Amino acid sequence: MVRARKTSKERSPMGTWFLRIVKTVVIGGFLSVMVLGIFVAIARGEIDSFEDLKASPNGQMIRVRAADGTVIQSLGPSFGRWLTVNQLPSEMTDAMVAVEDRRYYLHPGVDPIGITRSFYVRAIEGRWTQGGSTITQQLARNIYLNNNKEFGRKMREIVLALAMETKFSKEQILELYLNKVYFGGGAYGVDAASRRFFDHGAETLSLAEAAIIAGMVKAPSRYSPTADAQAARDRAGVVVEVMQDAGMITAAQAASVEPAEVRLAAESPQNSVRYFTDWILPQLDGLMDETEKPIDVWTTLDLKMQRAATAAIAANVPRGAQGALVSIDRDGAVKAMVGGTDYVSSNYNRAVTAVRQPGSAWKLFVYLTALEAGFRPEDMVEDKPVEIEGWQPKNSGGNYAGSISLRTAFAYSKNTVAAQLGQEVGTSSIANMARRFGITTPINTLPSMVLGTSEARVIDMTQAFAAVAAKGRNVTPYGIIKVTTIDGELLYAARPSSSVQLVDDWVAGAMTDLMQTAVATGTGRAANIGRPVAGKTGTTSSNKDGWFLGFSSGLTTGVWMGRDDARAIGGLEGGRAPAQAWAAYMRIAVANRPVEKFATEVTFPERLEGEEPLLGEQEEVPLVDEFGMPIEGDPVMEDPGLVPTTEPEPLDEAFIERAIGGRREPRPAPEEEDPRALPRPFG
Incomplete structure (x- = not known):
């Protein structure tokens, strides 16, 4: 018996839906191809002829100008x-x-x-x-x-x-x-x-x-x-x-x-200005659409400051090391940038590209978090041996001072106190603070993170310190003021970035107070320039990285020194060569600026009766960006490495006696004339 064939009405519901989907896909694909074909045909008619494209210049004529209008680089056909x-x-x-x-x-x-x-x-x-x-x-x-x-x-x-x-x-x-x-x-x-x-x-x-x-x-x-x-x-x-x-x-x-055997052409002389122009030129694509007319790019670079920055790095960087410097004005304008000791031998921009461990300079975020959580500069803390999850941080020289103020702990960069603060306020809260202040690189949340085990860029760290100088408001670095055609037609003009209060002004004021003490009497004494300075040193394990970051008279500058291969090098403590380079640059950079006192007289919120500053482990909060928006999937590096600092020991006799339990003859001040011959700090 022959089974009758099913009609279309007798097909299963699944088969019917399958046929509908196939038809929809075929029709949709056909229509898409038709629309695409129409667009292609229109575009074909608008494309220049082959001969016209050959005759057009190979690239755009670009002149880059410093803040005073001086042409500092020309790019052309x-x-x-x-x-x-x-x-x-x-x-x-x-x-x-x-x-x-x-x-x-x-x-x-x-x-x-x-x-x-x-x-x-x-x-x-x-x-x-x-x-x-x-x-x-x-x-x-x-x-x-x-x-x-x-x-x-x-x-x-x-x-x-x-x-x-x-x-x-x-x-x-x-x-x-x-x-x-x-x-x-x-x-x-x-x-x-x-x-x-x-x-x-x-x-x-x-x-x-x-x-x-x-x-x-x-x-x-x-x-x-x-x-x-x-x-x-x-x-x-x-x-x-x-x-x-x-x-x-x-x-x-x-x-x-x-x-390796290919003979390269001799390189024409260059200078450190190219680090800056290499940073700003790629930004043009996102600022304007003009790709043919010759243009002038007007920048924030101050040539006098740039020369001072170049000289300061060259004169103070230890032999065999590299150096980088970024200097930011109060509005975010980058006034000077040095990405290495010699652009000719290496145009790798260590100021904006390299990521290095900041050491104790990271304590900026530790203490900002602590201040926001209720600590005060005069609160007493214990500088003593501690162990946290098997980690035992050490102070430089292995000495402990006992009961000291938070101000003293910061000024002398006490690692054990920073470790305890990390436990009290939570390392996630510290990471959150760093994100708020513009750190974009991965941040680990292990206990040792308080000593700067997470890598950061020089420009990001400098931006963070600039925000403290701005009384807790964000500062966004920029290098292009405007772009015009050579006939003067305005193609782009920088607009003020949105202002966001990252921390309360009293938190920023108290942080400035701590940093001013670090320069006046602590590890950053070499950065004194005869006017108010607030800053922080940073040194990583075995002297692989040395930092000094600080501000004065509205100008914030960050200095890093180290080797590209991250090998240890002598004389790299943040309080020595980096602080000396910072001071050498800033003396010239702020010479014509008025002396400004810091707004460190702040009013703290009143504590409740009986409230103690040590509040125990805080709730681990999600990370947010610099505008307070939650960050999803923030990268966390599991790096258990210990990065003890090696800043110079304090010279205050009373403090030394209390810290080491005996008297010691003070060491003579290093001679600044020969930075490569500086004696190592005792301890």
Whole structure:
């Protein structure tokens, strides 16, 4: 018996819904393709011709000016020749395609595989680490768009890329890309890059040279051979491996490449101003849309202060170490920035990029939290051996003073007191305070965090101290005042940042009082400059990092010194070389500013009768940003490392006698004429 076939009315409900979904998807996909096709057709008509794009300048003419109008850097069109794909060595074109867009000749301008991988990595790691952009997309962005990471900009980029693929051949697109992409050092295009870094035209590039140039596109400032030769060599090795994996070169060719043997062109003289311009120039993409007209970028940099900062770091940094300095005015204007001892040998900006442990400078957040929780500068605390969850913090020299005031504990940077405060107010509350004051790097909440085991940037730490100087209100560092065309048309003007009260003014005033004592009689005595100064030293274990941060007359400055490889180095205590460099700079920087007394006469909220300042473990509160908004998924580093400070011992005889239980002859003051010959502190 033959079973009758089911009619459409007899189909199961699940089958009916499945068919509806399939139809909806097919129709939706068809309509999406139609809409995309319309947009691509419109964009195709608006794209310049190939000859017009060739004739347009390779990059934008940019003049960067200091606060007084002096031109401190000029960037302009590439000085290289326009070269066709056939004029370039195949090694150059193959290297670029291999490392930037391996499926370049297979996709229509957008690579679905690359986009899928990018979204997959985003879902796994929680952040964008792979862009998925093709060479055509990069070209569209470089010519017509900016680098803002916005969904709308990404969609325009995709439409333009598809349109360019319909208008130009693959060879034409690759030619435009190779002659327009930015390689760093002001060089646009492979010929400009070849002349800039190897002192010859791109027609004669070797495989090793081509690999170095191709490797720079991902991050020009990081992989420039004149910025970091080792990083450039390592990146070139990656490019060669990718070329071999793609079948563009043989294993024997790959083995013969020696990037370390490539002769680099002589570097033209530079100075520390470039650290500042390297910091502000990438910000232009987010400030304006103008990418063709020549522009002037007016900045906050004070050349006199910059020269003083450069000289102060050079004169005081211990041999073999690096130094960094950031100086911020009361409104957030960055007046000076030094990212290292020599821009020529390394353009790595330690002032804004490097993350280092701040040591006892982190106690700023410990004491801010304690003051906000009810402690007062004159409250008595016990400087004694303590053990917290198996951790036993030590004071510099291993001495303990017994019952002392909170003011004295801060002035002499007592680690045991900071550890006890951390237990009383809660390390999460301290981390919360650091977040409020602008620390953006991961913060651990282990007991040892009170001694600065979490890494931070110099500019972020300086910003935090500037907020205390501003009576507890946030200060946002900025470097660009305005951007105009060379004809004077205003393209961008800085606006005052929103003002947020981070802590009550009485908390900031009490903190300033403590820091003023640290400079007047404590570990920061070397920072005295003959006018009111408030600041804090910082030293990490084995003298790997030395800090001094402080403010005077409305100017806040942070100084860091250390080695890039984090090896210990003598004379790096925060109260020595960093404080001396700070003082040398600030004497000049504030010379023409009026002397200002600090507002340390504050009125504390009244305590309830019988209330004690030691309130026990506080409730662990969620972290918030500098505007008081909760932070979700804040990174926490589990670093149990101990970072004892090594600041100089106090010279007050009564204090020394009480701390060590006997008399000691005071050591002579160090001679400032030869900072590298300073005697080590006793203890």
